[in-house]
Amino acid sequence: MFNLIKRSLRMAKIIGKSSKKDSIIHSISLQECFVIYVQSLIIGIYILIKNSFYSVKSYIDKKFGVSKQKIIRQLNVLSSMTDKSSKNKINGTRNYLNRSITPGTHRSDLGQHKFIRIKQTRFHYVEKGEKNDQVVLLLHGFPDCFYGWRNQIDVLSDQNHVIALDLKGFNNSDKPMTYCQYKPEKICYELKCFIDALQIKSFCIIGHDIGALLGWIFTLKYPDYVNKFISISTPHPNLFWNTAKGSKMSNYWFNMIQIPFLPEMELSKDNTFIHETYKHLIVNGSSNEIYESKQRILMETYDYVFSQYEDYSGGLHYLRNLRLCRVDESYSIRCPCILIFGTNNTNFKLDSAIRSAEYCENPLIKIIDGAGYWPHQTHADEINKILIKYLVGEKKNVEEIDSCSPSGSPLRKGLMSRVMDKMYSVSQQYVI
Numbered sequence: 390m391f392n393l394i395k396r397s398l399r400m401a402k403i404i405g406k407s408s409k410k411d412s413i414i415h416s417i418s419l420q421e422c423f424v425i426y427v428q429s430l431i432i433g434i435y436i437l438i439k440n441s442f443y444s445v446k447s448y449i450d451k452k453f454g455v456s457k458q459k460i461i462r463q464l465n466v467l468s469s470m471t472d473k474s475s476k477n478k479i480n481g482t483r484n485y486l487n488r489s490i491t492p493g494t495h496r497s498d499l500g501q502h503k504f505i506r507i508k509q510t511r512f513h514y515v516e517k518g519e520k521n522d523q524v525v526l527l528l529h530g531f532p533d534c535f536y537g538w539r540n541q542i543d544v545l546s547d548q549n550h551v552i553a554l555d556l557k558g559f560n561n562s563d564k565p566m567t568y569c570q571y572k573p574e575k576i577c578y579e580l581k582c583f584i585d586a587l588q589i590k591s592f593c594i595i596g597h598d599i600g601a602l603l604g605w606i607f608t609l610k611y612p613d614y615v616n617k618f619i620s621i622s623t624p625h626p627n628l629f630w631n632t633a634k635g636s637k638m639s640n641y642w643f644n645m646i647q648i649p650f651l652p653e654m655e656l657s658k659d660n661t662f663i664h665e666t667y668k669h670l671i672v673n674g675s676s677n678e679i680y681e682s683k684q685r686i687l688m689e690t691y692d693y694v695f696s697q698y699e700d701y702s703g704g705l706h707y708l709r710n711l712r713l714c715r716v717d718e719s720y721s722i723r724c725p726c727i728l729i730f731g732t733n734n735t736n737f738k739l740d741s742a743i744r745s746a747e748y749c750e751n752p753l754i755k756i757i758d759g760a761g762y763w764p765h766q767t768h769a770d771e772i773n774k775i776l777i778k779y780l781v782g783e784k785k786n787v788e789e790i791d792s793c794s795p796s797g798s799p800l801r802k803g804l805m806s807r808v809m810d811k812m813y814s815v816s817q818q819y820v821i
Contacts, residue, residue: 413720528554628741
C-alpha cells in the first residue's frame with residue numbers, strides 16, 4: 390500500500406503539470422486528492438483482509454473437511470466432463486473462451502474492420518457508409534467496446550459515414566498498462582490525430598459513459614472539429630462524480646479503483662462484474678430459441694472481450710485519471726448538443742441532464758421512458774429514431790427557436806425554464 394501513497398503524489402504532480410499547459414482541464418485540489426487516496430487505502434486494506442479470510446477458509450475446507458458444497462462441486466465437475474455443451478454455458482463463473490476466436494466482434498456485416506497506428510498506439514475501428522456522407526464517430530464506455538454500437542452502426546450508415554472506434558485499452562486496440570497513457574488530454578490529442586489521419590475535417594461525436602466524457606472534453610478542446618455532439622446517459626464531466634445516485638456506493642467504487650492492480654485482479658477473476666453490468670441483455674423465461682441463442686452469443690462476446698487482467702486495466706485507468714480532473718466551467722459547447730437520458734437510469738438523476746445543459750450554448754434534451762443506463766442497447770429503436778432525426782434534420786432559425794422559450798432571456802439566465810420546455814419539445818426544433 391506504500392506504493393499507493395507514492396502513486397497518489399506522483400499522479401497529483403503529473404496532473405498539476407498538465408493543467409498548466411491545458412486551459413480546459415485542470416486537476417482537483419491536493420486536499421481532495423489526498424482524501425480520495427486515503428479512502429482508497431482503507432478500502433484496499435478491507436478487500437485484502439476479506440480475500441485473505443476467504444482464502445484461509447477455503448484452504449481449511451479443502452484440506453480438513455468434505456462439505457456438502459464440495460461434494461456438489463465435484464458432481465458438477467463430473468457432469469461437465471460428460472456434457473460437452475456445458476463447456477460454453479454461461480453461469481456466472483469464469484468462462485475461458487479461446488482468444489483466437491472472437492464471438493460477435495468479428496462480424497463482417499457490422500462494417501470493415503480496420504487498424505491504424507497513432508503515436509505508437511494501434512487503434513482498431515469499424516467503418517461503414519459512404520465516405521462523402523457526414524462522419525459520425527461512436528465512442529463506447531466501460532466495460533464495452535465498438536460492439537456496444539451494433540444496433541446503431543447499420544442504421545446510421547444509410548445516410549452517414551460511421552466509424553465505431555475501440556478506444557485505447559479496449560478489445561482489439563492496443564492496451565498500454567501505465568495509467569499515464571490514459572490522461573484525458575493525451576487521449577483527446579490521439580483522437581484528433583486519428584481524425585486527421587483519416588483526413589476528416591468535421592464530424593459528429595456520439596458517446597456513452599467514458600466515451601461521452603471524452604466527447605465532452607474533446608468538443609470543448611477542439612471545437613472546430615465537432616459539428617454535433619450527442620451524449621447518452623452521461624452528464625458533464627464535472628457533474629459525473631457528484632450527481633450519481635447512491636453516492637456512498639458510487640464513492641466506494643470510484644475510490645476503490647484508485648488502488649493499483651487490485652481492482653483488475655478482482656474484476657478479472659470471474660464473470661460476475663460483466664454479467665451484472667449486462668443483465669439488461671438477458672430476458673429470462675423466453676421461449677424463443679433464436680432469441681435465447683442471440684443472448685448467449687452476446688454474453689459470450691463480452692465474456693471474451695473482458696476475460697483477462699489487461700482487458701480491465703485500460704478502462705479503469707480512464708476512470709482513475711478522469712476522477713482527478715475537472716473541466717474549466719467558463720467554457721461551453723458551441724455546436725448543437727443533444728443529451729439523451731432514461732427515466733430508469735440508476736446511475737444519474739434526470740436533473741443532471743438539465744444541469745449539464747448549462748454548459749451548452751445550444752442544448753436539446755430527450756428523455757427515454759423506461760430506459761436505464763444503456764438505452765442504445767435496450768431501446769435501440771427509439772434511440773435510432775432520435776439519432777437519425779437529429780443527424781439529418783435541418784435546424785430552424787434561431788429566432789424561431791427563441792420564440793418557443795417561456796422567457797426571452799439568454800440561455801444562462803433562464804436555463805431551468807427553457808430546458809424544462811425543451812425536454813418535451815425536442816422534436817419541434819428539428820424538421821425532416
